[in-house]
Amino acid sequence: MPNCVTNTLVEVYATSHKDQVIRDIAGELLRARKKLAELNAEADALPQLAQLIAPAPDKRHGGPYDRGAADSYYRRGRDPHYYVGGTGTSKKVKYDDMTAAEIAAYHLGYTNNEAEGNFKY
Numbered sequence: 001m002p003n004c005v006t007n008t009l010v011e012v013y014a015t016s017h018k019d020q021v022i023r024d025i026a027g028e029l030l031r032a033r034k035k036l037a038e039l040n041a042e043a044d045a046l047p048q049l050a051q052l053i054a055p056a057p058d059k060r061h062g063g064p065y066d067r068g069a070a071d072s073y074y075r076r077g078r079d080p081h082y083y084v085g086g087t088g089t090s091k092k093v094k095y096d097d098m099t100a101a102e103i104a105a106y107h108l109g110y111t112n113n114e115a116e117g118n119f120k121y
Contacts (some may be wrong), residue, residue, distance in 0.1 A: 021103060025100050027100055057104075057105035065109035067087070069109035069112065069113040072110045072111075072114050073118060081094050081095060082106065
């Protein structure tokens with residue numbers, strides 16, 4: 001499978017980039033590429049790769065996307081987290097226990113809300 005970014009470069013990002021989010025996403029990309037190799041994926045496997053590293057974000061109330069959007073809405077800083085069930089009524093999952101995909105969903109929710117300019121005044 002041809003890669004526009006080499007695994008070596010992704011490994012460097014995964015281990016030494018100054019931004020934790022970039023490190024997490026690079027690590028997720030490496031895991032996805034490994035999984036595709038294990039599956040003997042064809043060269044046209046880009047849709048499979050996209051599904052592995054960027055599944056549809058969990059937009060349910062309390063999920064990572066929702067929490068990112070809420071932090072932006074209330075003008076709080078970025079602090080990736082989510083709730084297993086309902087917000088405030090179930091276990092809170094903090095950054096250190098989140099997967100790269102969950103962290104990406106949180107940041108996507110935050111960024112999308114920022115772009116929409118939907119804030120509480």
